[in-house]
Amino acid sequence: NVGQVQRILQNLLAEGISIRNLASILEKVSDFAGVTKNPDELSEHARRALGPQIVKPYQDDRGVLKAITLDPRLEQEIAKGVRQSQTEIALLLEPRLARHLVESLSKMIQxxxxxxxxxxxxxxxxxxxxxxxxxxxxFSDLTVLSYSEVPSRVDIQSAGTLVVPEG
Known part of the structure; x- marks a missing residue:
């Protein structure tokens, strides 16, 4: 419906993604509209279609994407905290893990x-x-990309890895 499409476009614009390629966005959304009605999920599918456009500004002149990566164990811990409703997606983390991530990310971002x-x-x-x-x-200036948005031809260079806190 129109409200969902509007929310999807707002999600993309909120992350600085151009919606000029509206045909690709709507095509991807229609591909998955039978699977989910959640505008956040549909936005994520649209991002995959726009992957090369999203990733390009973050590549250096050799085409390398330098990014902070997450240790697989940390991804599992974070996945446990993902909460999804009919209309949105949120993350709940225990305070100790959240503090650790803020401190670690802050150093890496600086x-x-x-x-x-x-x-x-x-x-x-x-x-x-x-x-x-x-x-x-x-971290208002932090960009978060998913592996599914990065074209296979793009070389990825780690700028550090976030890990689960010790103890």
């Missing part, structure tokens, strides 16, 4: 900004939106 690079986190598609929403107020 390092990237000091070297003139955009702060980018690369994670699995199942946690991307929840992760971004959880940290958007703290």
């Amino acid at each position: 390092g990237l900004l000091a070297s003139g690079q955009a702060p980018v986190v690369l994670c699995g598609p199942h946690i991307r939106l929840a992760f971004r929403r959880f940290f958007e107020a703290t």
Whole structure:
């Protein structure tokens, strides 16, 4: 419906993604509209269709994407905290883990900004939106991409790995 499409376009624009390629967006949304009515999920499917366009601004002149990655165990911990309703996706983390991630991310982001690079986190598609929403107020300049958005021809270079806290 029109309301869902509007919310999907708002989601994309909120992350600085051009919606000029409206045909691709609507095609991807219609492909998955029978599977889910959740505008957040449909936005994630649209992002996959726009992957090359989304990733390009973060690649260097050699086409390399430098990004902070997540340890697989951390991705599993985060996935446990993802909450999904009919209309939205959110992330609940225990305070100790949230503090650890804020501190670790803060150091990594400062390092990237000091070297003139955009702060980018690369994670699995199942946690991307929840992760971004959880940290958007703290790190407004942080871009969160999913592996499914990155074209296979793009080389990825790790700018550090977020891990589960010790103990």
